[in-house]
Amino acid sequence: MKDELEILDELTKGDKWKQFRFLEHQLGVLDTKAHAIVSLDGFLLALTVPFMTIAAPTNLGVKLALLTSSTLVLISAMVSARILCARWATIIVKNGNIEEGLKRIIALRDKKTSFLHFSVCFLIVAFIGYIITLSLHLLF
Numbered sequence: 001m002k003d004e005l006e007i008l009d010e011l012t013k014g015d016k017w018k019q020f021r022f023l024e025h026q027l028g029v030l031d032t033k034a035h036a037i038v039s040l041d042g043f044l045l046a047l048t049v050p051f052m053t054i055a056a057p058t059n060l061g062v063k064l065a066l067l068t069s070s071t072l073v074l075i076s077a078m079v080s081a082r083i084l085c086a087r088w089a090t091i092i093v094k095n096g097n098i099e100e101g102l103k104r105i106i107a108l109r110d111k112k113t114s115f116l117h118f119s120v121c122f123l124i125v126a127f128i129g130y131i132i133t134l135s136l137h138l139l140f
Contacts, residue, residue, distance in 0.1 A: 023105045
């Protein structure tokens with residue numbers, strides 16, 4: 001079975017510049033998605049703060065659900081912020097030969113993809129927590 005670099009080599013007919021640009025584009029896509037998640041996390045926290053202060057729930061279960069959900073949103077934002085840490089692809093490639101540099105870019109891309117998946121999972125669980133919080137608040 002071929003590894004990803006061999007497939008990329010076939011797709012670009014061995015053009016290392018095209019391979020580099022392809023991988024660099026994928027890193028840019030991950031950064032854009034992470035930026036959107038950080039913005040959404042900030043928006044959710046901005047909406048949650050007035051609810052915690054103005055309409056402060058009196059029920060302990062509601063308070064705990066709200067605190068847990070807000071913590072999950074913060075974790076999601078921190079994981080997404082980790083994706084946004086810049087590491088220039090040209091610096092990765094210059095330290096060694098081009099083949100090894102492209103492999104390191106693929107490894108970086110895969111690591112950032114994993115962080116993005118974790119961030120989305122935390123955000124989904126936080127949404128579920130907010131729904132539970134709202135339901136409990138309306139019931140009690």
